[in-house]
Each structure stands twice: as structure tokens, then as C-alpha cells.
Amino acid sequence: TANPLPKTPVTLLGLGAMGTALARTWLAAGHPLTVWNRTAARAGALTADGATAATTAAEAVAASPLVIVCLLDDASVEAALDATDLTGKDVVNLTTTTPAQARARAAWAEARGARYLDGGIMAVPPMIGVPEAGGYVFYSGARDLFDAHAATLAVPAATRYVGTDPGHAALHDVALLSAMYGMFAGAAHAFALIRKEDIDPATLAPLLTEWLTAMAAPHLTQTADQLNSGDYTTNVVSNLGMQTAGTPTFLATAADQGVSPELLTPYFALMRRRLTEGDPSEDLTGVVDLLLR
Numbered sequence: 574t575a576n577p578l579p580k581t582p583v584t585l586l587g588l589g590a591m592g593t594a595l596a597r598t599w600l601a602a603g604h605p606l607t608v609w610n611r612t613a614a615r616a617g618a619l620t621a622d623g624a625t626a627a628t629t630a631a632e633a634v635a636a637s638p639l640v641i642v643c644l645l646d647d648a649s650v651e652a653a654l655d656a657t658d659l660t661g662k663d664v665v666n667l668t669t670t671t672p673a674q675a676r677a678r679a680a681w682a683e684a685r686g687a688r689y690l691d692g693g694i695m696a697v698p699p700m701i702g703v704p705e706a707g708g709y710v711f712y713s714g715a716r717d718l719f720d721a722h723a724a725t726l727a728v729p730a731a732t733r734y735v736g737t738d739p740g741h742a743a744l745h746d747v748a749l750l751s752a753m754y755g756m757f758a759g760a761a762h763a764f765a766l767i768r769k770e771d772i773d774p775a776t777l778a779p780l781l782t783e784w785l786t787a788m789a790a791p792h793l794t795q796t797a798d799q800l801n802s803g804d805y806t807t808n809v810v811s812n813l814g815m816q817t818a819g820t821p822t823f824l825a826t827a828a829d830q831g832v833s834p835e836l837l838t839p840y841f842a843l844m845r846r847r848l849t850e851g852d853p854s855e856d857l858t859g860v861v862d863l864l865l866r
């Protein structure tokens with residue numbers, strides 16, 4: 574049998590919960606792995622499994638052509654990479670940052686002679702190395718870097734390349750997580766509504782899951798179509814006029830149940846504003862435009 578191709582050596586800066594999970598997958602896949610962490614003791618278990626621990630970030634960067642960074646924030650990335658020689662290196666930054674920080678970091682790395690790819694991890698550590706868990710990583714920035722290391726980058730989690738703008742991985746990451754928090758806010762309100770009743774939260778949870786799943790795809794697809802066409806009118810019954818007319822029922826129910834409406838009222842206020850300024854036969858898409866003001 575032919576010898577398998579040698580695996581790309583990888584350097585990983587950052588052995589927090591996420592960095593350690595990433596490291597384990599590259600080690601298991603047979604990649605030579607050099608690790609560095611500010612608190613050196615966190616490398617112990619990985620070196621026992623075959624990783625090489627560098628004593629400085631500069632030494633770690635020098636060890637491999639591909640340098641993965643997974644630190645707390647952008648400031649820690651600057652602190653870790655500042656005294657390193659990035660000439661000729663492929664830097665992949667999986668640290669969560671803002672899109673603006675990612676763009677600035679790309680320019681910063683490129684000015685130091687590196688190719689730069691930014692990543693936004695859509696997974697928690699237990700999902701890393703577990704493809705069936707559904708986690709993945711958004712990547713944006715240098716396409717040639719992404720293509721050159723596609724197989725290595727796919728070891729911890731599936732990959733989704735979203736364009737050459739290095740800020741777009743972070744932007745997709747924050748957009749999805751923002752939508753998630755909106756959903757969590759609605760769910761918190763729903764659980765609060767039933768909390769003082771003889772209703773088991775465990776029976777509400779699957780109902781919420783089923784309902785949100787059924788609502789999500791049609792709503793999101795319709796919103797995207799309307800934003801693209803500029804025509805926000807809807808021929809379905811639940812238009813802006815009808816939905817706004819229904820909001821007092823939600824507020825009265827919250828009051829009756831002793832629940833603060835504070836998670837719902839900002840959205841309802843935007844619906845009312847759009848209704849005042851717009852057309853009752855619209856969908857809810859006009860709220861997007863109000864947020865842009």
C-alpha cells in the first residue's frame with residue numbers, strides 16, 4: 574500500500590476550552606502539532622499525547638507554516654503575535670472578534686508578510702471533532718490560503734467559506750448568534766408565562782422547538798425575498814396590521830401572568846412604528862429598515 578501523504582504541521586496558539594478541543598482533533602488526525610499557551614501548564618495533557626509545547630509564541634510560530642490562533646479576544650491575539658515573525662506564514666485566526674477587528678487584523682498580518690484567514694466558530698467545544706453534532710466554522714479572507722489548507726481546516730469541524738472580505742466570517746458569526754439570542758429571549762418570555770401555572774416546562778420545551786422550527790424557514794426565506802425585491806407586501810393573512818392589532822393580547826397576558834413584557838416591547842414598538850409610517854398589508858420586513866436608521 575502507498576504511504577499516506579504527510580500531514581501539514583500545525584501550530585496552535587491558545588489552549589483554552591476551545592483551543593484544547595481543536596488541538597485534540599489535529600493530534601488524532603496525525604498532524605504534527607506545536608502548541609503555545611500563556612499559562613504553560615495547560616499544555617501538559619496535550620504534550621503527553623504527542624504535541625510539542627513551545628516556550629514562547631515566537632518559537633511556536635516558527636515551528637509550522639500554518640498558524641492557528643484561538644485566544645480570548647483581539648487584544649490577546651495582538652499580545653501573543655506581536656513579537657513573532659509572520660513572514661511567509663499562513664495565519665488562521667479563530668478568535669471571536671468584531672468584523673472591523675478582523676479586517677484590521679488581516680491588514681496587520683499581511684503587512685508582516687503573512688496570508689490571513691479569519692474564522693468564526695459555530696460550535697461549542699464538545700461539538701469539535703464530532704461531525705454529527707453539526708458544528709462548523711465560517712471562514713473569510715485569503716481564498717488561496719483556505720484552498721491550500723482546506724483538508725487540515727476541516728479536521729475539527731466542517732468549513733464554510735463566505736468570501737474574501739476578512740470581516741465576513743465574524744459578521745456571519747455575530748448575525749447568527751444575534752438571531753439566536755432573539756430566539757432565546759422569546760423562549761425566556763414563554764417559559765415565564767407558564768411558570769406560575771401547573772404546566773411542566775418539560776412539556777413546553779418540545780412544543781416551542783416544534784413551533785419555532787415550523788416558523789423559521791418560511792419567515793426567513795420570505796424576509797430575504799422581500800429585502801431583495803423591495804416589495805414587502807404579503808398576501809398571507811398575518812400582515813403587519815393584523816399582527817400589530819394582536820400585540821395588546823400578548824401584553825395583557827403577560828400582565829395577567831405577572832410577567833414583565835420587557836423582552837417583547839422593543840419589537841412591538843418597531844412594529845407599531847412601521848405600521849404608522851408604512852402599509853398595513855406589509856409583512857414584518859420593514860422592521861429591518863427601521864433598525865438601519
Ligand code: FVH
Pocket residue numbers: 587588589590591592593610611612615643644645646648649650652653667668669670694695696697698
Ligand atoms: N468556548 C465556547 O463555547 C466558544 C464557542 C465559539 C467560539 N468561542 C471563541 O473561541 C475563543 C477561545 O475561546 P475559549 O473557549 O478557548 O476561551 P477560554 O477557555 O477562556 O481561553 C482563553 C484563551 O485565551 C488566552 N488568553 C487570554 N488573554 C490572553 C492574553 N492577554 N495573552 C495571551 N493569551 C491570552 C488564555 O490563556 P491562559 O488564560 O490559559 O493563560 C486561553 O488560552 C474566544 O474568542 C471565544 O469567544 C468559544
